[in-house]
Amino acid sequence: MEHSLELAQISKAFGKTGVLSEIDLAVQPGEFLSLVGPSGCGKSTLLRIISGLERQDAGQVRIAGRTVDALSPRARNIAMVFQNYALYPHMSAAENIALPLMVDRLSLFERLPLIRHLSPRRKRIEAAISGEIGKVAEALQIEPLLARKPGQLSGGQRQRVALARAMVRQPSLFLMDEPLSNLDAQLRVHMRDELTDLHRRLGATFIYVTHDQIEAMTMSTRIAMLDGGRLAQIGSPADLYERPASLTVARFIGSPAINVLPARLDPQGHVILGTLPTGLVVPDGMAGPVSLGLRPEHIRLHAACDRAMPMATLRRSEHHGADRLLHLDLAEDRQTGLIVRIPQDETGQFQPGETYGIGFAPEKAHLFDASGLRMATRTVPARIGAAA
Amino acid sequence: MTTLALAPAVGRVPRRSRPVREWLAGTLFVVPATMLLLAIILAPLLCLLILSLTDYEIGAMQIRWLGLGNFEKALSDPVFRRAMGNTLLYVALVLPGGVILGLLVALLVHGRTRSRAFYEVAYFLPVTATLIAMAAVWQFLLHPKLGPVNGLLKAAGFPEMAFISEPSLLIPTLAVIGLWNLIGFNMILFLAGLTAIPRDLYDAAEIDGAGGPIDRFLTVTWPQLAPTTMFVAVTTSITAFKVFDTVAVLTRGRDGSEVLLYAIYLEGFQYFKIGYSAALTVIFLAFMLAFSVFQAFQLDRRVHY
Numbered sequence A: 001m002e003h004s005l006e007l008a009q010i011s012k013a014f015g016k017t018g019v020l021s022e023i024d025l026a027v028q029p030g031e032f033l034s035l036v037g038p039s040g041c042g043k044s045t046l047l048r049i050i051s052g053l054e055r056q057d058a059g060q061v062r063i064a065g066r067t068v069d070a071l072s073p074r075a076r077n078i079a080m081v082f083q084n085y086a087l088y089p090h091m092s093a094a095e096n097i098a099l100p101l102m103v104d105r106l107s108l109f110e111r112l113p114l115i116r117h118l119s120p121r122r123k124r125i126e127a128a129i130s131g132e133i134g135k136v137a138e139a140l141q142i143e144p145l146l147a148r149k150p151g152q153l154s155g156g157q158r159q160r161v162a163l164a165r166a167m168v169r170q171p172s173l174f175l176m177d178e179p180l181s182n183l184d185a186q187l188r189v190h191m192r193d194e195l196t197d198l199h200r201r202l203g204a205t206f207i208y209v210t211h212d213q214i215e216a217m218t219m220s221t222r223i224a225m226l227d228g229g230r231l232a233q234i235g236s237p238a239d240l241y242e243r244p245a246s247l248t249v250a251r252f253i254g255s256p257a258i259n260v261l262p263a264r265l266d267p268q269g270h271v272i273l274g275t276l277p278t279g280l281v282v283p284d285g286m287a288g289p290v291s292l293g294l295r296p297e298h299i300r301l302h303a304a305c306d307r308a309m310p311m312a313t314l315r316r317s318e319h320h321g322a323d324r325l326l327h328l329d330l331a332e333d334r335q336t337g338l339i340v341r342i343p344q345d346e347t348g349q350f351q352p353g354e355t356y357g358i359g360f361a362p363e364k365a366h367l368f369d370a371s372g373l374r375m376a377t378r379t380v381p382a383r384i385g386a387a388a
Numbered sequence B: 001m002t003t004l005a006l007a008p009a010v011g012r013v014p015r016r017s018r019p020v021r022e023w024l025a026g027t028l029f030v031v032p033a034t035m036l037l038l039a040i041i042l043a044p045l046l047c048l049l050i051l052s053l054t055d056y057e058i059g060a061m062q063i064r065w066l067g068l069g070n071f072e073k074a075l076s077d078p079v080f081r082r083a084m085g086n087t088l089l090y091v092a093l094v095l096p097g098g099v100i101l102g103l104l105v106a107l108l109v110h111g112r113t114r115s116r117a118f119y120e121v122a123y124f125l126p127v128t129a130t131l132i133a134m135a136a137v138w139q140f141l142l143h144p145k146l147g148p149v150n151g152l153l154k155a156a157g158f159p160e161m162a163f164i165s166e167p168s169l170l171i172p173t174l175a176v177i178g179l180w181n182l183i184g185f186n187m188i189l190f191l192a193g194l195t196a197i198p199r200d201l202y203d204a205a206e207i208d209g210a211g212g213p214i215d216r217f218l219t220v221t222w223p224q225l226a227p228t229t230m231f232v233a234v235t236t237s238i239t240a241f242k243v244f245d246t247v248a249v250l251t252r253g254r255d256g257s258e259v260l261l262y263a264i265y266l267e268g269f270q271y272f273k274i275g276y277s278a279a280l281t282v283i284f285l286a287f288m289l290a291f292s293v294f295q296a297f298q299l300d301r302r303v304h305y
Helices: A043-051 A093-105 A122-140 A155-167 A185-202 A213-219 A237-242 A247-252 A344-349 B002-010 B018-051 B069-076 B078-111 B116-128 B131-141 B148-155 B167-195 B199-207 B213-241 B245-251 B260-270 B274-303
Strands: A005-014 A017-027 A032-036 A058-063 A078-081 A173-177 A205-210 A222-227 A230-235 A259-265 A270-273 A276-281 A288-294 A299-302 A311-320 A323-330 A337-343 A355-360 A366-368
Touching: A005 A043, A017 A043, A017 A222, A017 A230, A032 A043, A032 A213, A043 A058, A043 A078, A043 A173, A043 A205, A078 A155, A078 B199, A093 A122, A093 A155, A122 A155, A155 A185, A185 A213, A205 A213, A213 A237, A222 A237, A222 A247, A230 A237, A230 A247, A247 A259, A247 A288, A247 A366, A259 A337, A270 A288, A299 A337, A323 A344, A337 A344, B018 B274, B069 B078, B069 B274, B078 B116, B078 B167, B078 B213, B078 B260, B116 B167, B131 B167, B131 B245, B167 B213, B167 B245, B199 B213, B213 B274, B245 B260, B260 B274
Parallel strands: A032 A205, A032 A222, A078 A173, A173 A205
Antiparallel strands: A005 A017, A005 A058, A222 A230, A259 A270, A259 A288, A270 A276, A288 A366, A299 A355, A311 A323, A311 A355, A323 A337
16 A cells, blocks of 8 residues: 655754654554654644745655655645644634635635636535535534634634644645644643544554654554654554663653663663662673663552662652652662652551562563663563562 | 721731822823923913914014914915925925835845945935035035036926926925935835734745735735835825925015925015914824824734735
8 A cells, every 4th residue: 555655864964963863753644643743843834844835855745655755845735733822813613624625616816805806607606615614613512603713712623723724625634743832731631532522533654743752652553653764663652662772762651750760781781770679681792880760650669678679768749639649769879760650549557667579570670771662671580579 | 907907906007098199190190291281382382372263473462362363374474385385385295205215125125135324324324414404405416507407407397397496396296305405214114014024924825826026015014014114104204394494585475485394484484464374283293193193093903904
């Protein structure tokens, strides 16, 4: 099957600042692909290159099997939803939605003020357009709002009008540039739901830029994470969460963030935390410092323990509804904080100020080398705190 | 409320009620500003209104009350009627010219990146130049025999034009000089308006297919500039209405080229007919007021789309 979007070796620099380098990406029809990454990672620039608003320095963009590098945004048959909605403030919602079709179907003269009344076919075309607007408006439930100007609409309503303007052209590709970031938290959760639903109903390909990993995790079929202008990892939300390719990905995906503990490899390839072996082994690993990543829900705290294990002091305990987040300080150096997620019903046993032993299942741990890349590990029986 | 509750406890006589005290304090705060407003704006205006109803002349021994006599006289005074007509013609030339050319220059300058600062300064220079001094330059430029403008016209095979002596050309010539003086200012206002247009809108227009220059101007730039344009139009008309210095220096009102302010100046400061000149000023102010009210109303309506 033809790819909906294909990027080959896309590079871009602004002056001397490199923004993107050699991005390769292929998106299947009907995918919901999120481009995530911290601010300045180049995700918005990549979206603008796909849309044609920005021109890449090197590489190729193919949309639906067609190379579009020389085409204007309009000719690429894409639609874009902007962070600030970018609705024309002097036009009503209906006029905003109609604009792409008007430009498409009427000549410049048929759109000019006054002169347009001379065109005999204008009325007929406008009637057809208004029918299509009605359908889109119905799908997004904004019919009562069509006569209003953007200034008279709430953030969520504006977002829906912007979506309608994108949908009305029936584009092959929907590009969205942080469309939910201007909404309040509650509405954002609601719109997340609506967007996913819309994606399912339309069956169209969505490219969605966000800096919010929760949005990416909850909505996408696949996530492409950019870091410093490079593609750090691409995969399903579960891939990125369970098998992060680098420390940056591990730290970006997941809330609260992953715990990263300094560890080292001994000459035999055993991962040593402090002075204790962890039960993790890196086959033919070189001795040296490594980072051990532990998701908050994968750490077990042990009240009294005769086995040797790292110790941490409970500083604060936070109520998060079903879960509780425990903030601890590692005993040996008070610098390294540790966050542990436990179910609400286990909280009674833990008191602030007390010291607990840290345990984890080695197969749940992530190991990264000194340059932050994921290392392949296997487990051996000698492990610490593995009782849980 | 706390103060009230505390008052008896401290053993003081219950003070005036809170609303009265607040009213008193508020009034006291407003008094200085009100006095200034009265002294420097409203009182002189009142003087003007009273004078306009009399036949006061500087050095006259007695004043007569004329009622609306001065205004009646103005309506039948050929000089005033000519001045009025000339001023309206001047505004009719300068207003559209100033708005359209100012916008055009702003659009061109806005598109520059590195040379933008140079063009901004260049176009703004005439605004800072003293029109009286520059009028001398214009007089030379437009001189029928010596001026380079006529030199060019002759070289191109046109007959020479007496810009500053041919009566029918006087007001258009003054209007061109007025435009020269004004465009830089309008350009700055339009540039400010252009800078404030969100980039997103242009991006959206491009995605929607309205990325061509005319479409972009009609869908984004022009509607977004509507409030700026209204403001520029009103300030331009007010400035045009106040045309005085070029007339005073270049034509001195000869050959029927008087304008409103020049007529007022002649009556008041050359013939010392203060009463009549005050009446003309009242008419002038009425026009200004109309423009200002129109502006306030329009801007209010336009700001929230």
